[in-house]
Amino acid sequence: MRTPYVGGNWKMNTTRASAATLARELTRSVARIGDACEVVIFPPFPYLLAAAASIGEASEGNHWPIKLGAQDCYHEASGAFTGEVSIAQLEDCEVSVILTGHSERRHVIGETDGLINQKTRAALQAGLECVLCIGETLDQRQAGETDAVNKRQLRAGLDGVSADEMRRVTIAYEPVWAIGTGKVATAEDAQTAHARCREVLAQMFDQPTAGSTRIMYGGSLKAANAPELLAQPDIDGGLVGGASLTPADFIPIVQAAAARAHRPA
Numbered sequence: 001m002r003t004p005y006v007g008g009n010w011k012m013n014t015t016r017a018s019a020a021t022l023a024r025e026l027t028r029s030v031a032r033i034g035d036a037c038e039v040v041i042f043p044p045f046p047y048l049l050a051a052a053a054s055i056g057e058a059s060e061g062n063h064w065p066i067k068l069g070a071q072d073c074y075h076e077a078s079g080a081f082t083g084e085v086s087i088a089q090l091e092d093c094e095v096s097v098i099l100t101g102h103s104e105r106r107h108v109i110g111e112t113d114g115l116i117n118q119k120t121r122a123a124l125q126a127g128l129e130c131v132l133c134i135g136e137t138l139d140q141r142q143a144g145e146t147d148a149v150n151k152r153q154l155r156a157g158l159d160g161v162s163a164d165e166m167r168r169v170t171i172a173y174e175p176v177w178a179i180g181t182g183k184v185a186t187a188e189d190a191q192t193a194h195a196r197c198r199e200v201l202a203q204m205f206d207q208p209t210a211g212s213t214r215i216m217y218g219g220s221l222k223a224a225n226a227p228e229l230l231a232q233p234d235i236d237g238g239l240v241g242g243a244s245l246t247p248a249d250f251i252p253i254v255q256a257a258a259a260r261a262h263r264p265a
């Protein structure tokens with residue numbers, strides 16, 4: 001069963017106060033929607049503890065309705081890695097999900113497929129969930145390389161990951177040209193890319209693993225385009241950037257995801 005899954009990637013936005021408020025408001029709203037959709041938020045590192053405190057308070061002693069995620073991690077356990085943050089340190093801040101391979105880390109910061117794979121494996125080995133982002137640039141799309149890029153990034157990012165560990169992996173297909181640009185893939189194009197990714201997962205692992213792995217769409221996802229995209233058979237949720245910073249924009253996307261049925265694996 002593939003339960004819909006929506007992530008809010010706050011990137012390098014918010015302040016300590018606004019992060020705490022946003023986490024609190026989202027927790028209350030998502031609690032009202034119930035468990036038809038899983039939700040994770042990725043605040044900036046310095047505000048993880050403030051967000052965790054807000055989620056805890058707003059949950060009033062109940063199970064957390066939203067998970068806390070980290071936008072990045074470092075794969076080494078400890079030591080002389082100035083500026084980096086280990087997975088154990090993130091867990092110590094209540095983080096249970098790690099984002100790896102985001103296009104801004106690939107294309108702005110310069111992370112390689114090899115480093116992304118090390119981070120992904122380290123997160124899984126620590127028992128955490130991982131959301132691995134993949135997707136083609138505009139040049140690659142125009143050159144007809146979308147499927148080849150996705151395949152390469154899936155194979156490299158998931159190298160050495162077991163079928164058992166795949167139960168804690170979500171793929172986020174985010175065409176780079178659609179991120180933060182207001183340009184969105186058509187529902188048909190996104191569906192085709194997702195279905196191809198699922199075929200790659202079936203080749204890499206097996207059919208049941210491919211059938212049960214959730215694949216989110218990301219790139220200018222908004223309340224207005226979410227229902228059509230999320231209705232596609234292989235689109236299991238969304239990774240949201242800009243629209244995740246305001247409850248009025250984010251919650252309708254969660255509602256659209258919750259409205260679709262759980263997909264049989």
Ligand code: PGA
Binds near residue numbers: 218219240
């Ligand atoms: P966007 O970002 O929704 O602002 O396009 C998506 C993402 O980068 O995950």
